[in-house]
Amino acid sequence: MKNSDQINIELESSLPNTGKKIKIAHKATQRQQRLFFGIVSLLFIVSLFLIEIDYQVVVKGLERTPAIISEMTQISFEQFGSLLSGMLSTLVIALLAVIISFIVSFFLSFLVANNTTPNKYVGIFFRYFLMVIRSVPTPIWVLISVASLGFGPMAGIIGLIFPTTSFLVKAFAAQIEEEGNDVIEAIRSVGGTWWHVIFKGLLPVLFTGLISTLGVRFELDVHESVVLGIVGAGGIGYLLQSYIQYYKFADLTLGILIVFITIYALELLINWIRIRSSAR
Amino acid sequence: MDKGRAPMTLPGKKIKRSLTLIFFGLLIILSMKYVDFNVLELFQSIPIFISFIFTDFFPPNFSDVADYVKPVIDTLFISVIATCISSFLAMVLAFLMAHNTTPHPVCRIVARGIVTFLRSVPFLLWAAVLVVILGVGPLPGMIGLILFGGAFLARVYAESIEEIGSDSLEALDAVGATYGQKIKHAILPQFLPSFFSWTLFMFEINVRASAILGIVGAGGVGVLIKESMSLFQYSKASAVITIMIIMILMLEFITNRLRRRLI
Numbered sequence: 001m002k003n004s005d006q007i008n009i010e011l012e013s014s015l016p017n018t019g020k021k022i023k024i025a026h027k028a029t030q031r032q033q034r035l036f037f038g039i040v041s042l043l044f045i046v047s048l049f050l051i052e053i054d055y056q057v058v059v060k061g062l063e064r065t066p067a068i069i070s071e072m073t074q075i076s077f078e079q080f081g082s083l084l085s086g087m088l089s090t091l092v093i094a095l096l097a098v099i100i101s102f103i104v105s106f107f108l109s110f111l112v113a114n115n116t117t118p119n120k121y122v123g124i125f126f127r128y129f130l131m132v133i134r135s136v137p138t139p140i141w142v143l144i145s146v147a148s149l150g151f152g153p154m155a156g157i158i159g160l161i162f163p164t165t166s167f168l169v170k171a172f173a174a175q176i177e178e179e180g181n182d183v184i185e186a187i188r189s190v191g192g193t194w195w196h197v198i199f200k201g202l203l204p205v206l207f208t209g210l211i212s213t214l215g216v217r218f219e220l221d222v223h224e225s226v227v228l229g230i231v232g233a234g235g236i237g238y239l240l241q242s243y244i245q246y247y248k249f250a251d252l253t254l255g256i257l258i259v260f261i262t263i264y265a266l267e268l269l270i271n272w273i274r275i276r277s278s279a280r
Numbered sequence: 281m282d283k284g285r286a287p288m289t290l291p292g293k294k295i296k297r298s299l300t301l302i303f304f305g306l307l308i309i310l311s312m313k314y315v316d317f318n319v320l321e322l323f324q325s326i327p328i329f330i331s332f333i334f335t336d337f338f339p340p341n342f343s344d345v346a347d348y349v350k351p352v353i354d355t356l357f358i359s360v361i362a363t364c365i366s367s368f369l370a371m372v373l374a375f376l377m378a379h380n381t382t383p384h385p386v387c388r389i390v391a392r393g394i395v396t397f398l399r400s401v402p403f404l405l406w407a408a409v410l411v412v413i414l415g416v417g418p419l420p421g422m423i424g425l426i427l428f429g430g431a432f433l434a435r436v437y438a439e440s441i442e443e444i445g446s447d448s449l450e451a452l453d454a455v456g457a458t459y460g461q462k463i464k465h466a467i468l469p470q471f472l473p474s475f476f477s478w479t480l481f482m483f484e485i486n487v488r489a490s491a492i493l494g495i496v497g498a499g500g501v502g503v504l505i506k507e508s509m510s511l512f513q514y515s516k517a518s519a520v521i522t523i524m525i526i527m528i529l530m531l532e533f534i535t536n537r538l539r540r541r542l543i
Contacts, residue, residue, distance in 0.1 A: 044364040047357035057415035092311040148332035153315040227404040263400040
């Protein structure tokens with residue numbers, strides 16, 4: 001360190017000291033970035049002032065917090081069995097929703113992708129239709145399906161199918177458009193049909209991408225399906241919601257831990273599968 | 281016929297593949313058993329669901345539109361505040377987490393642990409817990425979003441910092457730059473494009489998320505949806521949902537424009 005300091009000083013003294021710095025940043029980019037940060041901080045301050053927070057309630061809540069935390073640290077394993085079975089049905093709901101959506105979206109994505117769609121207008125129609133479906137958050141879908149079908153895992157699965165399908169179609173179609181052109185041309189040029197293009201040409205090429213997209217979506221759906229219980233479809237969320245309602249914080253801690261461990265383990269597993277399938 | 285065909289895959293791989301398929305088949309059958317799922321019921325339920333949407337939700341009833349303005353604006357405020365705070369916290373955590381900028385390996389492990397825990401619990405659950413502690417209102421929702429969003433951003437920021445090549449860091453090391461100088465001149469310029477792109481992405485996610493926070497009582501338009509749904513006023517609920525869709529699509533359009541300008 002000392003050595004380099006010395007070199008620094010020597011360099012500085014050997015240069016004519018004008019006190020100016022050579023600017024190396026790109027000016028236009030810098031200006032744009034400053035503008036962005038300026039506007040964002042303005043927005044931030046404005047929203048901070050305009051949002052109404054009832055500070056009395058917050059202060060009361062903060063007074064209660066130590067008691068709640070001390071309750072939460074006394075983990076009770078009383079509900080361990082029912083929490084585990086709740087977690088399992090949460091996982092199952094997510095898995096079934098992903099599989100059903102995969103079957104539907106697999107075919108839809110070939111209708112939507114620019115280079116495989118049999119009819120351009122059909123493709124555009126589905127594209128916009130799915131965009132609208134995607135912009136409704138998943139819990140809203142589940143609320144609607146619970147309202148129409150009643151409580152239970154079926155409502156959860158159907159509520160998840162819609163957003164999951166539209167997500168998968170978007171991702172698959174992008175992959176097909178990105179990688180498919182050469183394969184499609186090759187198969188078309190030897191007289192292959194639309195079915196040949198899809199099953200003999202695109203499916204093997206896209207396999208790795210499909211698996212990793214499915215993995216990502218399954219992870220997301222597990223998150224969603226934990227939440228689903230809170231709005232009334234089955235699974236662990238229902239239990240957690242009831243613990244929150246009846247102030248059973250000791251059970252709640254265990255529930256949160258189970259959710260955390262499951263989702264983390266799932267993430268590791270999916271990463272492992274992704275690495276394995278891309279190595280093939 | 282078959283003699284002339286060259287096998288496309290090795291036999292060993294074929295066995296492995298069919299074993300994987302059998303495993304997944306069994307997994308699916310077992311999970312269908314577990315929740316008493318049958319395909320027939322699915323085919324019966326989907327038409328009920330769709331006809332429910334078309335008969336009960338249409339046409340949307342916009343008569344109370346003036347009452348919806350404030351929750352919509354609240355939703356936007358919540359997502360702006362949550363995105364700003366979470367991206368600031370995430371920056372700090374990311375510099376502690378990334379292996380090329382961490383001040384000490386212990387920092388790295390601790391930060392990683394915190395981030396993994398916060399990220400692996402759904403934000404609506406955080407919000408639901410916080411509503412009990414801090415009372416109904418926008419604050420618990422905001423904190424829930426900050427906890428989850430901060431952890432998510434910290435992970436992706438750290439990943440993009442780690443992707444930055446070591447060339448410029450080495451060069452600055454060689455001229456004896458301090459830690460702060462290295463961050464400012466080597467890391468930040470290369471990290472900013474992915475910072476913008478991920479932060480804008482987080483903003484989109486936060487808008488959607490804060491729209492549903494109301495379901496657990498944490499402010500925003502979600503409160504209206506939950507209320508009107510539980511009072512069976514479905515046409516009102518559909519009006520709120522329509523407004524929400526328009527809001528989300530508009531913001532998505534704006535963030536896409538911004539992303540193109542900034543990167």
